[in-house]
Amino acid sequence: MLGRDRIQYKTPDQVRLMRAAGLIVADALQAVRAALAPGLTTGDLDRVANELIVGRGATPSFLNYGRPPYPATLCVSVNDEVVHGIPGSKVLRAGDVVSVDCGAILAGWHGDSAFTAVVPGDSERDPELAKTDQDLIDTTEESMWRGIAAIVAGERLNAIGVAVEDFVGDRFGLVEDYGGHGIGTEMHQAPHVLNYRTRDRGPKLRAGICLAIEPMLTAGNPDTRVLSDEWTVATVDGGNAAHWEHSVALLEDGLWVLTAHDGGVSKLTELGAPVSSLATSA
Structure with a gap:
């Protein structure tokens, strides 16, 4: 159902269908994370996700999306690449910061999620820089959860951006050129979700x-540029970046994180956010 604000509102049964797609995405990202190792290419990671998604009877959301058509199942962004990195022949090294974004369609409904991790193994990277990388990753993940916990019935949309920005503070660069989005029968729907506060508080x-x-956070300047492949977004100063994402449903009795294996129950409870009974009974 489309509201007057052009937002697609889902019934609980439709949210259950989205949960099925979300679990496929969660399993694909879990498999990619388990495979992450020095010597693999970003294309190798893409094949891991593609085989799992297709094997579950789903379709990769990203493949052939947009103009020019996106050519892969995953976005794999390495070090200074923020988002939309195209998998291929790039070889991963121990200590690389790798962001992996994945989407899947099942029965017409989308799931979308991302994580960032450091490639394991012995690395020649300076210990202080390595510590900064892990802090960047952890801060980005926590800021995502703070944004999710701000999704409360009756609040305005920009409460999410306020929560993200307030948590990040001035510790890292906060990318403003890209943000979250509505999701459902299309991967990208209204509304656009900003990760920072604005005067326009948005719809209820x-x-x-x-x-x-x-x-998306950066270790340095948050300004970005799009590379010649017309997809990959990188930092202008070469600093590393991190990206985390979950798809979330707001129901009458609380939240359900559709792309988290536990439905988000553990983290939402820790943050004191309302958890839907659908998340605890699924």
Whole structure:
């Protein structure tokens, strides 16, 4: 159902269908994370995800999306690449910071999620820089959860951006050129979700809205540029970046993180956010 604000509001049964797609994405990212190792190419990671998604009877959301058509199942962004890195022949090294974004369609419904991790193994990277990388990753993940916990019925949409920005503070650069989005029968739907505060507080949040929350942080300057492949977004100063994302449903009785294996129950409870009974009974 489309509201007057052009947002697609879902019924609980439709959210259950989105949960099925979300679990496929969660399993694909889990498999990619387990495979992450020095010597693999970003294309190798793409094949891991593609085989799992297709094997579950789903379709990769990203493949052939947009103009020019996106040519892969995953976005794999390495070090200074923020988002939309195209998998290929790039060989991963121990200590690389790798962001992996994945989407899948099942029965017409989308799931979308991302994580960032350091390639394991012995690395020649300076220990202080390595510590900064891990802090960057951890801060980005926590800022995502703070944004998710701000999704409360009756609040305005920009409460999410306020929560993200307040948590990040001045510790890292907060990318403003890209943000989250509505999700459902299309991967990208209204509304666009900013990761920072604005005067426009946006529409009121109400039951049935489903959002992909995805902050992106940088170790240095948050300004970005698009590379010659017309997809990959990188930092202008060469600093490393991190990206985390979950797809989330707001229901009458609370939240359900559709792309988290536990439905988000553990982290939402820690943050004191309302958890839907669908998340605890699934």
